[in-house]
Amino acid sequence: MTEIAINESIVKAYSVLESGEPLPFEVAMVLAELPGEDVPDLLSLANKVRNRYASDAEESFHSCSIINAKSGVCAENCRFCAQSLHNSADVEQYSLLDPESVLRAAGEVYKEGIRHFGVVTSGYGYRKINPEFLKIIDILDLLQEEYPELNVCASLGVLGEEPVKMLSEHNVAHYNINIQVAPYRYDALIADSHSLDDRIDTIRLLGKCGISVCCGGILGVGETMSERVDFIYALQKLDIAVIPLNVLVPINGTPLQGTETPAVTDIVKTFAICRLAHPRKIIKFAAGRETVMKDFQGLLMLAGTNGLLTGGYLTTRGRDVGDDRQFMQQLASFSEES
Numbered sequence: 001m002t003e004i005a006i007n008e009s010i011v012k013a014y015s016v017l018e019s020g021e022p023l024p025f026e027v028a029m030v031l032a033e034l035p036g037e038d039v040p041d042l043l044s045l046a047n048k049v050r051n052r053y054a055s056d057a058e059e060s061f062h063s064c065s066i067i068n069a070k071s072g073v074c075a076e077n078c079r080f081c082a083q084s085l086h087n088s089a090d091v092e093q094y095s096l097l098d099p100e101s102v103l104r105a106a107g108e109v110y111k112e113g114i115r116h117f118g119v120v121t122s123g124y125g126y127r128k129i130n131p132e133f134l135k136i137i138d139i140l141d142l143l144q145e146e147y148p149e150l151n152v153c154a155s156l157g158v159l160g161e162e163p164v165k166m167l168s169e170h171n172v173a174h175y176n177i178n179i180q181v182a183p184y185r186y187d188a189l190i191a192d193s194h195s196l197d198d199r200i201d202t203i204r205l206l207g208k209c210g211i212s213v214c215c216g217g218i219l220g221v222g223e224t225m226s227e228r229v230d231f232i233y234a235l236q237k238l239d240i241a242v243i244p245l246n247v248l249v250p251i252n253g254t255p256l257q258g259t260e261t262p263a264v265t266d267i268v269k270t271f272a273i274c275r276l277a278h279p280r281k282i283i284k285f286a287a288g289r290e291t292v293m294k295d296f297q298g299l300l301m302l303a304g305t306n307g308l309l310t311g312g313y314l315t316t317r318g319r320d321v322g323d324d325r326q327f328m329q330q331l332a333s334f335s336e337e338s
Helices: 003-013 015-019 025-031 036-056 099-110 131-146 161-169 183-189 196-208 225-236 264-277 294-301 321-337
Strands: 062-070 116-121 151-155 174-176 212-214 217-219 242-247 282-285 307-309
Touching: 003 015, 003 025, 003 036, 015 036, 025 225, 025 264, 036 264, 036 282, 062 099, 062 151, 062 282, 099 116, 099 131, 116 131, 116 174, 131 151, 131 161, 161 196, 174 242, 183 196, 183 225, 196 212, 212 242, 225 264, 242 264, 242 307, 264 282, 264 294, 282 294
Parallel strands: 062 116, 062 307, 116 151, 151 174, 174 212, 217 242, 242 282, 282 307
Antiparallel strands: none
């Protein structure tokens, strides 16, 4: 990559700040190869684009928390996941939690000011409505009754048409289902026990029923920088509202145990390019923020991000909600001053 090509691409990238239009794919591919000394410039641009256009999203800073409402015993062979029966990770296994446990967990984060709460279950999903799915619907209803200001979300895997319609009727705020990586790399890097097309079909069904989709992926599973760009632009075609970006937390007992964390400069570039490709969307930093990125998480949060997942994750620890609330306030102050 020549210095002239890099400089021209940086100039072209600034057009996003002026127009609010997504960064062209070919420019993103050049920016993916930026040397480390130029990355701070890209980060600064992404932060400015976030400050100018992300306020057009449903809120200026999106924070959410989740509960692992059904853990383990999953027949799918996702390579990163501790809950897969194909892996030997030491993870707690349990069937669907009782409503009281879910309500209690929601109440704890609600008191801390969190207004998005997701109910997550392990497994392939629900092609048809069954007794367990109806129990989940009851839990979602109870959450909305108990906390009327809470945006109740769900992540239940692949869905058929009837379950999607029922979720729509019960006012689910967001539905999370990730594509994880560039579509053509899904089988090799994520899982081959199911098809990514099943997930994309679910996303399209959700869109038809008016359910806002939360869809992103995971960095550090063996993909290249150019494949990350392909992943980012694949999301454009799916009309996603919220984009969660995870950094792999390697778990013992999974095929990705011991995987080396991607370079911070590459992760920063990925976040910044995602912002430039999606100027008006919610881009949420999820797993790996405090455990993998550690001292660099503040830097990454300023790479165009306007959301975070707080509290615990599915099978790995998260960050205290109170600490994150203070962290978000400090970031907001920084953005106002900058």
